[in-house]
Amino acid sequence: MKVASVVVTFNPDLVLLEKQLVSISGFTSVILVDNASINIERIEETCAKISNSIALIKFDKNNGLGLAQNTGIKEAEKLGCSHVILFDQDSYFSRDSYEKLVEREKLLISLGLNVGAIGPACIDPATGSAYPVTEYRGPFIVRKYLNDSEVCQASFIVASGSLIRLEVIQSVGMMMDKLFIDYIDVEWCYRAQSLGYKLFATRESILEHNIGDARVKFFGRSISMHSATRRYYLTRNCFLMLSLPHIPIGYKFREIGLLLARISAFMYLSKERARYIKLMFRAISDAWHGKYGKLEENI
Numbered sequence: 001m002k003v004a005s006v007v008v009t010f011n012p013d014l015v016l017l018e019k020q021l022v023s024i025s026g027f028t029s030v031i032l033v034d035n036a037s038i039n040i041e042r043i044e045e046t047c048a049k050i051s052n053s054i055a056l057i058k059f060d061k062n063n064g065l066g067l068a069q070n071t072g073i074k075e076a077e078k079l080g081c082s083h084v085i086l087f088d089q090d091s092y093f094s095r096d097s098y099e100k101l102v103e104r105e106k107l108l109i110s111l112g113l114n115v116g117a118i119g120p121a122c123i124d125p126a127t128g129s130a131y132p133v134t135e136y137r138g139p140f141i142v143r144k145y146l147n148d149s150e151v152c153q154a155s156f157i158v159a160s161g162s163l164i165r166l167e168v169i170q171s172v173g174m175m176m177d178k179l180f181i182d183y184i185d186v187e188w189c190y191r192a193q194s195l196g197y198k199l200f201a202t203r204e205s206i207l208e209h210n211i212g213d214a215r216v217k218f219f220g221r222s223i224s225m226h227s228a229t230r231r232y233y234l235t236r237n238c239f240l241m242l243s244l245p246h247i248p249i250g251y252k253f254r255e256i257g258l259l260l261a262r263i264s265a266f267m268y269l270s271k272e273r274a275r276y277i278k279l280m281f282r283a284i285s286d287a288w289h290g291k292y293g294k295l296e297e298n299i
Helices: 014-024 040-050 065-078 095-110 165-172 183-193 230-240 249-269 273-288
Strands: 003-009 029-034 055-058 083-087 091-095 114-124 135-138 138-144 150-156 164-165 200-207 215-218 221-224
Touching: 003 014, 003 065, 003 221, 014 029, 014 040, 014 083, 014 091, 029 040, 029 273, 040 055, 040 200, 055 065, 055 230, 065 083, 065 165, 083 091, 083 165, 091 183, 095 114, 095 164, 095 200, 114 165, 114 183, 114 249, 135 249, 138 200, 138 249, 183 200
Parallel strands: 003 029, 003 083, 029 055, 114 200
Antiparallel strands: 083 164, 091 200, 114 164, 135 138, 150 200, 215 221
């Protein structure tokens, strides 16, 4: 078994990145794909300081998360790896968590389960609290807070920290890179499930991971405050998902309802309201016309 960690960076916090790379370079091969970061020279210095075996692939422009992940996965194939673990730049993973993830995958496969991917429990490093594992049942969601040794099936898992066999990726296909960012992991997970694969999360393995931006309370609910540009991608890609046949109808209905509520909240809360409104109309228009890729225009 040979595992490569695929790390995608874009203007990363170098302290967090170094902590991550020091950890994962101790037990996996490391492939870092950079999306034209402004601090690329410092990233190169960090990689060289940690290990001369880190493979650094530099894009000359921001090509998005999906293409960066696919580039790293293809490099892992060239290295003869059997598995990849995908990482965002702000995640921390220990050797013990890695070993538990590998052990659990082997056990599930030995039980005859068609494992598509398995991920750790995600922990907010600021609070120490665990994010729930989600399972959709029609338009309804079940949030599962796992015990220390518990493993459960999930409707989708966060890409960061997920262990995936390359033979599964060859069967399911690569990440949908034309989404650029957001919903990439959700789309791939549902595509895998449509082909009979199952997704799992385990509390035996822990990933320190920041999910989303700063959070605020709105009518008693906690929501992430994204920038107007990020909300463009979230809105556009949510609508684009409606056209994909492998996305369950219940999930589509729930996401559209939540999206409309989020749009209303951000129109009220955003400090860049005019830009936000323009980008929301643009997102809906681009989704209607089937436009994928990067938002190029300055609005």
